[in-house]
Amino acid sequence: MANGDDALAAGMDILTGNEDRRNGWDEDNKTRDYIARRTSIVTPLEKGGTGATTAAGARNALGVPATGDVALRNGLGFVYGVAQLSAHNIGFYRNDGANRTVVRVSSGAGQFDEAIVTEGTLPGLMGDTVKTSGGTITGSLYLPNSSPAIAGYAVAYINNDGRVSRGASSERYKKYISAIDPASLGDIFPDLHRFQMRQGEPGAWKYGWIAERLAENPDTEPFVVYNEQGAPETIDFIALLIAQNAQHHQAMDLMAQRIAALEARHAES
Known part of the structure; x- marks a missing residue:
């Protein structure tokens, strides 16, 4: 490309080389006019410009959102x-x-x-979370807004490893199932004790059984629940109450049979 081709392509007049040097000042002014027009007019997008003279107009022409809308x-x-x-x-x-x-x-x-x-x-x-797929709580668990069990429900237990689980009464979870004679369980009626909780309300008396006392009796020891260190922790109250109820029922049934036999003898005499 020759000198002046870009200017000619941009619509500017160019010199042929035969001009009078005394008119150079006029050509200089013409060049300055080109520069002034170049900076004042809107350069279209196809010429590499923004198509506008303001920032908002340029963003609109270029399809660019405002800074606050990005x-x-x-x-x-x-x-x-x-x-x-x-x-x-x-x-x-x-x-x-x-x-x-x-x-x-x-x-x-x-x-x-x-x-x-x-x-x-x-x-x-304070931000501790329990994942919906499972989690571990190292502190106390508070459920102040828990819902009452008004529909079908199961008793909740805490396993020895700390897991909270539903009670498992179905045979699907058991093995070596066999019927037993309630009388074979022996003396399963522990002594009742009165006590106060160490961190409870002072002077508030409670009544119940003591796990260590049950552990001392071979008949009640099977109902004791031990902690990870092997020390008595609590009692399987539901199982013990069921066993006691079975013994009561058996005793009442035997008593009813004896009364019926005595009434029959009395009627014969």
Whole structure:
């Protein structure tokens, strides 16, 4: 390409080389006019311009949203969301280290995170969560808003490893099933004790059985539940009450048979 081809393509006059040098000032002014027009006119998009003379017009011509309307997206393609409440900047944030989702709040007082209370969050434990697929609680579990059991329900038990489970009464969960004579269980009526709980209300008396006393009797020892260290922890009250009820029923049945036999003898005489 020769010198001047770009200027000619842009619509400018070019010199042939035969002009009078004394008119150079006029050609200089003409060049400056070209420069002035270049900076003042709107350069179309096809010429590499923005098609407008203002920032808003240029964004509109280029199809670019305003800065405040730009939707930034994360690596998953989801739009980042930010809310403005009063003088606080609030945004949702996933704290992978703490394995929880939080609301990040930034204000004049500084920046802090608050855990989002979800279905798997225990509000009273400051963000500790239980996963819906299972989890472990190292502290106390509080259920102040638990629902009453008004429909079909099962008794809840705590296994020796700490798991909370439903009562298993179906034969699907049992083996070596056989009927027994209630009388063969021996003396399964422990002495009743009065006591106060160490951390309970002072002066509040309770009545019941003591696991260690049941462990001392071979007849009641099978109803004792031991902890991981092998020490008596509690009593399988339901099983013990069922066994006691079976013995009572057997005794009453035998008594009824004896009364019937005596009445029969009396009638014969």
